[in-house]
Amino acid sequence: MIVNRNIKRIWSLSMLCLILLSCNSSNQSYESLPKKVDFNFDIRPILVQNCYLCHGPDPSSRKANLRLDTYEGATAALKEGGYAVVPGKPSKSELIYRITHENDDKIMPPPEMNSKLSEREIKLLQKWIEQGAEWKPHWSFIKPSLDNEINDIDFYINNYLNLKELNKAPVANKNTLIRRVSYLLTGLPPVTEDVEEFISDSSENAYDTMVNKYLNSMGYGERWARHWMDLVRYAETKGHEFDYTITGAWEYRDYLIKAFNNDVPYSQLLKEHLAGDLLKEKRYDTETGKLESQIATAFYAMGEGTHSPVDVRQDEANRIDNMIDVTSKTFQGLTVSCAKCHDHKFDPITAADYYAFYGIMESTRFTPLDANLSIEKENIAKELLEIQDYIKALVTEKVSPQIQVEKNQKDNEVIKPSNDYNLLGDFRASSFGKWKTSGMAFGEKTTLGVPEIDKHSGKLIALKEGVASSRVFDVGVFGSLRSPDFILDSNFIGVRARGNQSTIRIIVDNFQLIQNPIYGDLTKGINSSEWANYIFNVEAWKGHKAYVEILSGEYKQHNFNLAKDAFVEAEYAISFNKEWPSEIRVTNNDQSAKQIKAINKQIKKGHLKPSFYELITTIDSSKKLSSKLKGKTFIYGVSDGFAKNSPIFNRGRHQDLSEDSIPRRFLSALPLGDVPFKSKGSGRLELAHAMLNKENPLTSRVMVNRIWHHLFGRGIVETVDNFGLQGKLPSHPELLDHLAIKFQKEGWSIKKMIKYIVTSETFKRSTLVNKEALKKDPNNIYLASFPVRRLESEAIRDGILVASESLNATVYGPPVPNYLTKFMQGRGRPEKSGPLNGNGRRSIYQSVRRNFLEPMMTVFDRPIPFTTFGKRDVTNVPSQSLILMNDPFVIEQAEIMAQKLLKEESLSFGQKIEWIYMRAFSRKPTEDEIANASKFVKQLEDMKKGNNNNADFDLEIWKEYCHSIFNLKEFLYLI
Amino acid sequence: MSKYHNFMQKPLSRREMLDICKGGFGSLALLSLLGPLPLSCGQSERSIINPSSNLNLGPHFLPKAKSIIFLYMDGGVSQVDSFxxxxxxxxxxxxxxxxxxxxxxxxxxxxxxxxxSPWEFKQYGECGMPVSELFPHIATCVDDIALIRSMTSQFPEHTNANYFLHTGSGLQGRPSMGSWITYGLGSENKNIPGYVVLDGGLIPPGGLDNFKNGFLPASYQASILRAGPQPIANIKPKESIPNLQEQKLSFIKALDKKQLAEIGEVDAVESAISNYELAYKMQSSIPELTEFKEESKATKKLYGFESDDPHTRGYAAQCLLARRLVERGVRFIELTCPKVSADRWDQHGNLKDGHEKNAHAVDQPIAGLLKDLKSRGLLEETLVVWTGEFGRTPFAQGSNGRDHNPSACSMWMAGAGIKGGTIFGRTDEYGYRVIENEVSVHDLHATMMHLMGINHEHLTFRFGGRDIRLTDVHGHVIKDILA
Structure with missing residues (x-):
């Protein structure tokens, strides 16, 4: 390998110093200063920690009108004379004068801040000014670049190890390696046969083969999907008071598993999350043809849901805030939510940036989506619409010339705007006007002119009048029709409609969890095939923004459901103040509507008797095709609303708005951040494009860092969700850039990146820590050895199931209900407990009910799902030991393992121990260990003999032994 | 001052401590008497070894209270019918x-x-504080009580108001006040969790998230204790014969130690090993708590163990348990309501019947608790807080109920650092809105923390790029009610 010594030594050196400093800050003597002081790595951290609270980007808390986050600010003339920073001249810089001042009333930072600059920090600032006080944008806002692209991971890692004079640990043994790779790639321990195969494979590419096997196993997707679920606060219920179910949340979980297993490029994954419903090029499952790309949008709707908020506008603001928080942390590693009330105190993120995002979210609508939409369904729908058009054209052509529409006097009358009502939508003509559909049920236009043909005789019965209908194809097809936003200014909204097991709702401020006591009037079930006027009292929400939603299907306890024969049809929607108006004039009074009326009249009178016998078979087969469009399972995702720019909420209060609205756009400090979105909808697709823009410095870095984090237990940037000024600096900046560039070049392939990392020598090192390394690098930042780490909650539980050979390999599907203990109480508690062993399914398939989280999962640090957690805590508390010692699940599995062991009748004692060791530790026991085990088993036998009235004596003994094994650290840690 | 010794003492390093506990199984428990376990070096990593003090140099100032007992009146007591x-x-x-x-x-x-109000008020004590007929027993303690008539909430709806009261934010996911306090101060007793919720039968709307650690490490979440032989989950060994568990644990420890010697010094693994000692000890220390064997008949009677009302007896046991937890150095104890009816204090209808039954369940036990704490000298180091999430309307809902009212609520505190017999704040003539000395939930939190020796502005946790506090950017200590 050609080693290029020409790395950015200065960068690295200053990095080293910094890390040393942070580990050793109390030390009097300090690391010598770098030759060239780097603003990003040496200076900015000092300024962020000590100065920006009062001299940072947020003008509202700025003191003395001095800002030190920009060159212009720091070098501007001070009010009291002089300059904070005079480049090249520390002695003339007020900043140096003040930080070295002896008087309490002059010194900076002021004494009440409780932060004093160290001698080294002062010297650094001096030297930096001396060298010209160069300013740079924050490191993560500079596009990744490398001097040399031929180096690899080990080069960068070894470079630091050499600089630090750290000795590398040797490569780990094969047992350790397969266990490590298997757990980290799939979340499961390797099965005995795989271990044996790998050990006996002496070929050169044995390791590669092994890695590929796990990378291509089902378990890979299950493991990496769960990592991702931590980012998007995955849950299957809405929490709050009654913990209502989120419709089909688990479909999103399955979507992730499939996407990771199919190695869908990260760029695609990102697009699908942000705008999967808007993509022109949709992604379908290659095997089933199921439409995948829209399912990702469910992540927007995974947040907490509040019913009956008294301040519905605030409720919307809270929900959007959570969406912004999760979106910006997950994809950009930025905490945009901090700019809700004022400009970010540290990062170059303004309140305007936040409200630009706000508009994007506010213009997005929550909606159920048919989870089983597929390329087949889409093609059928297309075909059926073509057939319908064809029939319609054929019929119209035949009957129209026979009809002369009488010129009616009325037609020429100018319609006076009525004071009595406002027409919100009129479906008696052929179009939906400005209303938008989602789902396929409503087709592309109203029913106007669709011929009704007797299916036996082929006689034309009539041409349909115009209504919006969800049974354009058939009943039981999912679809919704939504009005544009409007401001409520009347007492009532009325919709003339009919239908079956369907719904019309008035959505005020995007509020969805409509129910009594406050909001009950805003939803009406449509359950009559007779036309009727449905009236909504909206007086209480005058002045709020709203839209009307006409929906086939209904919400039951907020869980969406569509009956086989559900449908809804509407003629028009109005708003009015007193009584339902006696007549609703057709505004869109086109000729065809009249003509159709005239034709129908003629047919009724018997003057017109056209027959279309030749169409009967077509109509018949259409019917059969239509039934394939019925929706059965649903997810809760989003569809696009109408573009709305948001004003700034001063101090975060929706009652106090800025005059101007902020155009929807990306973050101003990032490339494309100054380009307002053109979309007439939310602009989510443009948002995705901005994040994937080649110049974006964050998207790739953030994701490769997450991958590194999951493999090594610590990111190159340790604060994986925060690449802002308050996040940690990268430990290996060039390596991070190297990975980020490679990731993009190789088509954003997550599998390729993982493979690249796990085949490095760095990854293969043993965990052996030598004393010297421990002293020099106690936190193992430089990776002289592989870090020892505890397994995650899921891996511990799944590992137990594998060891006891009880793992049920079923994949996908509705969650297994959690086993409920008596400590899990409260409203919304499921009526029935799930099975103790979770049916043996992997933990990712156990239900995640916000108010009834699985205790073993939470105790072992699965995060509480309310915002993005890219990095789990690793706590160490007695309740973890209590679970492993006393939880009935753990004990049950120990017993099962013992049963299976005893079925292997021919095993000697040593072989029994080996059987257990292979399952628990992926290795054989040493002779010492067997001797040790023998001693222990004897002890157990002696104890049990005392009260031996048990037929299953052996089982009892081995159960205790297996249970002890589950408690060993070698079982719970990757060692 | 001896009871605060663990703040002053130089903490042992992990290594020193583990050296001490090289003895047999169980020796580590002794160490719990010495003080909080020191945090691992990389605190930024949050590889928290054990709940312990995060204030670095101990409390910010001399604390008045060692423990808090939070008597949560779930559903919202009507202020105009009580205080x-x-x-x-x-x-x-x-x-x-x-x-x-x-x-x-x-x-x-x-x-x-x-x-x-369907109830008469009378004046009690030297201070002459008026209390309604609902609380004849608590009324006898008014000279120890500082009454606040001017509490407000921001939310007229249970779940938001519960989260707000418990976490300082109306939304799910923030750390609970008990989590903050144990995060700040650690626990005084290593064999019992520092933050305990005594589940009286009703977990408030919003569920267990009212008591969760939010973004703080999971070690700071509440342990839910229930009355009965298995007060917390998995506390009872399942081994069929005595000493069998110990035998297994010794085996485990020996193998673990050997492993550790092979890989070198790994802090996390060392701590995991020592956790077994603690867990083992908890198996006896926790159930012992809920056995009231050594409590005298008179004490039990004081709390209401002899009441005809099963709910009174149940709540009495909770209150007595709270005192026992205080004695063992638990920092924060919250009592949830007994299951008198499904709607707790939330009387949208049948105010008279509902409030009477609820009051009867808690009145005597609470008074018993205050008196018992006082007679044992514990009241001066224990802060007792009594409150609902909001008040109720002075007008009826329907004909005989009252709706939620976040604009005024009465609550009280007693014990450590509290000026007894005080009435603070005022509502309008209908008791509908606060017109003087409004106290926000943030003020309540600031005051509770203050009494525990914590400056609420200084106890922060960096999350999502912000240093977050229990009191957000608000909160003032209510000085007028302090002794």
Whole structure:
């Protein structure tokens, strides 16, 4: 390998110093200063920690009108004379004068801040000014670049190890390696046969083969999907008071598993999350043809849901805030939510940036989506619409010339705007006007002119009048029709409609969890095939923004459901103040509507008797095709609303708005951040494009860092969700850039990146820590050895199931209900407990009910799902030991393992121990260990003999032994 | 001062400590008497070894209280029927409130007539504090109580208001006040969790997230204790013969130690090993707590163990358990309500019946608790807080209930650092809105923390790029009620 010594030594050196400093800050003597002081790595951290609270980007808390986050600010003339920073001249810089001042009333930072600059920090600032006080944008806002692209991971890692004079640990043994790779790639321990195969494979590419096997196993997707679920606060219920179910949340979980297993490029994954419903090029499952790309949008709707908020506008603001928080942390590693009330105190993120995002979210609508939409369904729908058009054209052509529409006097009358009502939508003509559909049920236009043909005789019965209908194809097809936003200014909204097991709702401020006591009037079930006027009292929400939603299907306890024969049809929607108006004039009074009326009249009178016998078979087969469009399972995702720019909420209060609205756009400090979105909808697709823009410095870095984090237990940037000024600096900046560039070049392939990392020598090192390394690098930042780490909650539980050979390999599907203990109480508690062993399914398939989280999962640090957690805590508390010692699940599995062991009748004692060791530790026991085990088993036998009235004596003994094994650290840690 | 010794002492390093506990199984428990376990070096990593002090140099100033008992009156007690008498309601009973004052949107939007209190008020104690007939026992303790009549909430709806009261934010996911306090101060007793919720039967709306650690490490979440032989989950060994578990644990420890010797010094693994010692100890220390063997008949009677009302007896056991936890150095104890009825104090209808039953369940046990703490000298180092999540409307919902009212709520505190016999804050003549000395939930939190020796502005946790506090950017200590 050609080693290029020409790395950015200065960068690295200053990095080293910094890390040393942070580990050793109390030390009097300090690391010598770098030759060239780097603003990003040496200076900015000092300024962020000590100065920006009062001299940072947020003008509202700025003191003395001095800002030190920009060159212009720091070098501007001070009010009291002089300059904070005079480049090249520390002695003339007020900043140096003040930080070295002896008087309490002059010194900076002021004494009440409780932060004093160290001698080294002062010297650094001096030297930096001396060298010209160069300013740079924050490191993560500079596009990744490398001097040399031929180096690899080990080069960068070894470079630091050499600089630090750290000795590398040797490569780990094969047992350790397969266990490590298997757990980290799939979340499961390797099965005995795989271990044996790998050990006996002496070929050169044995390791590669092994890695590929796990990378291509089902378990890979299950493991990496769960990592991702931590980012998007995955849950299957809405929490709050009654913990209502989120419709089909688990479909999103399955979507992730499939996407990771199919190695869908990260760029695609990102697009699908942000705008999967808007993509022109949709992604379908290659095997089933199921439409995948829209399912990702469910992540927007995974947040907490509040019913009956008294301040519905605030409720919307809270929900959007959570969406912004999760979106910006997950994809950009930025905490945009901090700019809700004022400009970010540290990062170059303004309140305007936040409200630009706000508009994007506010213009997005929550909606159920048919989870089983597929390329087949889409093609059928297309075909059926073509057939319908064809029939319609054929019929119209035949009957129209026979009809002369009488010129009616009325037609020429100018319609006076009525004071009595406002027409919100009129479906008696052929179009939906400005209303938008989602789902396929409503087709592309109203029913106007669709011929009704007797299916036996082929006689034309009539041409349909115009209504919006969800049974354009058939009943039981999912679809919704939504009005544009409007401001409520009347007492009532009325919709003339009919239908079956369907719904019309008035959505005020995007509020969805409509129910009594406050909001009950805003939803009406449509359950009559007779036309009727449905009236909504909206007086209480005058002045709020709203839209009307006409929906086939209904919400039951907020869980969406569509009956086989559900449908809804509407003629028009109005708003009015007193009584339902006696007549609703057709505004869109086109000729065809009249003509159709005239034709129908003629047919009724018997003057017109056209027959279309030749169409009967077509109509018949259409019917059969239509039934394939019925929706059965649903997810809760989003569809696009109408573009709305948001004003700034001063101090975060929706009652106090800025005059101007902020155009929807990306973050101003990032490339494309100054380009307002053109979309007439939310602009989510443009948002995705901005994040994937080649110049974006964050998207790739953030994701490769997450991958590194999951493999090594610590990111190159340790604060994986925060690449802002308050996040940690990268430990290996060039390596991070190297990975980020490679990731993009190789088509954003997550599998390729993982493979690249796990085949490095760095990854293969043993965990052996030598004393010297421990002293020099106690936190193992430089990776002289592989870090020892505890397994995650899921891996511990799944590992137990594998060891006891009880793992049920079923994949996908509705969650297994959690086993409920008596400590899990409260409203919304499921009526029935799930099975103790979770049916043996992997933990990712156990239900995640916000108010009834699985205790073993939470105790072992699965995060509480309310915002993005890219990095789990690793706590160490007695309740973890209590679970492993006393939880009935753990004990049950120990017993099962013992049963299976005893079925292997021919095993000697040593072989029994080996059987257990292979399952628990992926290795054989040493002779010492067997001797040790023998001693222990004897002890157990002696104890049990005392009260031996048990037929299953052996089982009892081995159960205790297996249970002890589950408690060993070698079982719970990757060692 | 001895009880605060662990703040002053130089903490042992992990290594020193583990050296000490090289002895047999169980020796580590001794160490718990010495003080909090030191945090691992990389605190930024949050590889928290054990709940322990995060204030670096101990409390910010000398604490008055060692523990807090939080008596949560789930559902919202009516202030005008308990601690805030309003003669005007009697005078104008049955009149239309909308003609008297502006009525805010209420949750059930079923505004009835002005409703007088069904209960009489009398003055008690040297201070002459008026208390309604609902609380005859608590009334005998008023000289130890500082009453606040001017609490407000920001939310007229249970779940938001519960989260707000417990975490300082109306949304799910923030750390609970008990989590903050144990995060700040650590626990005084390593064999019992520092933050305990005594589940009386009703977990408040919003569920267990009211007691969760939010973004703080999971070690700071509440342990839920229930009455009975298995007070917390998995506390009972399942081994069929005595000493068998110990035998297994010794085996485990020996193998673990060997492993550790092979890989070198790994802090996390060392701590995991020592956790077994603690867990083992907890198996006896926790159940012992809920056995009241050594409690005298007189003590039990004081709490209401002899009451005819099973709910009183149940709550009495909770209150006695709270005292026992205080004795063992638990930092934060919250009592949830007994299951008198499914709607707790939330009487949207049948105010008289519902409030009477709820009051009967808690009145004697609470008074018993205050008296017992006092006679043992524990009241001066224990802060007792009594509150609901909001108050109720002075007008009826329907004909005989009251709706939620976040604009005024009565609550009280007693014990450590509290000026007994004080009345703070004032509501208007209807008891509908606060008109003087409004106390926000943030103020309550600031005051509770203050009494525990914590400056609420300085106890922060970096999350999502912000240093977050329990009190957000608000909160003032209520000085007027402090002794």
């Amino acid at each position: 805030d008498p309003k003669p005007r309601l009697t005078k104008e009973n049955g009149e239309d409130p909308r003609k008297k004052f502006k009525v805010d949107a209420t949750q059930f939007d079923n505004v009835g007539k002005i409703l007088k």
